[in-house]
Amino acid sequence: MNTTPSAPPISLSRFYLLGIIFSLLSVAALIQIIRLQSDARAQELPKIGEALYNYETRTLYPERGEIFDRWGNLLAGNVEVYEVGVALDEVQRARSAESIARTLSEILENPGYAEIKLAAETPYQKGKAEFVTIADFVPAQKIRVLEDKIKTAKENRTPLNLTGLYWSAHPMRYYPENDLASNVLGFVNFLKRPENVAGCQENGDWCGGHLGVEEYYDNLLAGTPIQVRLPKDPRKIDNLPPIPPGSSLILTIDREIQHAIEKIADEARETSGAEAVTIIVANPRNGEILGMTSTPRYNLNRYWTYPEIIDIPTFNRAISQVYEPGSVFKVLTMAGGLDSGVVTPESTFLDVGSYVVGGIPLHNWEYTVWGMQDMTGCMQHSINACLAWVADQMGPTRFYQYLEAFGIGRRTGIDLAYEAVFPLRRPGDTNWHEVDLGTNSFGQGVSVTPIQMVAAISAVANEGKIMAPHIVKAYIRNGQQIEVSPKLMTAPIKAETARTLSEMLANALVNEASPAVVPGYRLAGKTGTASIPTAQGYTSPLTNASFVGWGPVDDPRFIVYIWMEKPAASPWASVIAAPVFHDVAEQVITILRIPPDEVRQQMKQP
């Protein structure tokens, strides 16, 4: 009998189990596929993969535009500096921290050996601590020293283990003239580079241009950063698209005039004991600012050393600080009086030392009495009562119409950041009183910036027309120089009025033998000594001394405005500010090569 052993019974349960497992895995895979296809985040995965392994996106920042004076002298440029750092994994693998610290500390002033070593020995953490910056803004010369050291070590076969040490160049804003025209230029906060500080501007942090031209024209100077997608595969490498640099600016500033007025302002501040001195030189014919300074100035290459630099009104008092100008304002009152026909140069006024407006007597300075005076005499002796009378004769409506036409109470629109303005109180305003007509006529109870005064009074020097004051003469964009055309702001007075008033003020200067007079040149000018209001009224013995002058009277080429804040040596503008005007005018005449009147007349003759 053939008895074959029967096969053991097959356990199907194991097959079933395997089947179930594979089925479940298939279902899971299917679910995952559906999820990946439908999940919005999953859609990003190919892009991330592409970015990681195929392409990289880089933001390229254009070179910041340069700033020149009207003759092409560089006022703000860029220099090459380096960021030095270590790749932590490489340093740790090569154990080069000690060598790096020793070498760098010999070259860099800061940080020292211990700090560098500590930084280089930072434990490497992928994605968290991979690279440490040891120093930034390292001058190119120091990097050349480092490179020489490495080269020498290689040549001499001396061991120098600097594995993991890297340095890369980037531009830094540089002001070759240091503090020259600093109040006009402003600065770039290069310690916060836009490529390093994400959302810098959104956070309200000043990471670009700050103050002056640098802030006003920040967008133009900075240019437009572009994002490029670069393949990592070297076979696919394409050339980078051209990145147009930021526009460069040519200012109306004349470096020689700027240098001269800054020197004069420093000397004037020292001799007068004034809190601050502000000087503006402009061309009344086209509104170009030839020079503008305000003490103190700042070395823009070390802007972070001045904590007060963020105090906007004191950075450039010429445009950002309002003050009661005093008698220089009389030029505007007299211009209105003459232009409206209320007075003529021959009109007379009997000065008894005061004039009542709105029931309040307004006195002359030091209660002086000048007797019978014509209008030239009123301006020459700066008689408050006389100008209050002129304003009274004009009436409030006409007087304030003229002030508005001169741009008082409005910004001039000069192309500098943070121009200030103080509203002009007019009849009908709750804080306007009848007496204000009188006090405003001689520049009290009204606040202006020096640039407003320059713009307004330039109408008298420029045939009745005010040209918009501006600081940028031309800009260079895409390799082309585009000139900025002078703009006519307004014409508040007639040309004839302007000529008459200029003659009156020129005569006044000569008659009083003012220290402002420059021999050989007929100049027009007016002093202004203003009381400074306090909470208790005009109780302070301190004054603001101002002077405005222009010339030559028959063909004005410049207008100069001086403001000396709280001078200690003398409160009088005729003593303090007039000599400063003389010095400035002399320098400007020399630099602009304006021949004396006599020579000019001879040259005009055929």
Add this chain to the structure above:
Amino acid sequence: MNDQTFGMTGQKLTMDRTLFQAYRESPWRIQVKRIGLGLAIFALIALVAGIYLSISAQATEVGYQITYLEATREAQTLEIASLRSELASLTSASVMAQRARDLGFQPADMSQALYVPVESSMVRREAQLAPPPTSKPEPLIKPAYKQSLWDWILEEILQLRINVREAQP
């Protein structure tokens, strides 16, 4: 009739067989042919791969060169800007004034100034650092590199006609 037909068919079959046998290649020839074909395909693939490798290598090299040149251009642009700033620093107003003083010069005194009429061309000109917008820049690539042969012939014919007309009295 049927036999005849059958006989003819049988004869045809015999002839076909003979013909088939007559054209059959010997096995070694077939082998050589196949090896040759295989080698040809291999050579072709090798050639294509070689060309591809060569072009890829060249493209890679050029790619690296472009990257290097771009980096160099960037560095040189920065260096030029840096040198310009350095030059400006060396000729700044305060430095020049000091140098002038060291050389024995004095600031110009108005009383010593002598004014003489000069030609306008001798007067100092304000900064013109770039051409004005009206002037068209010279094209970087010459038109000859961009126009077709047909365009060039037409242009030459037109120019010839203009020259002939101008030459006529």
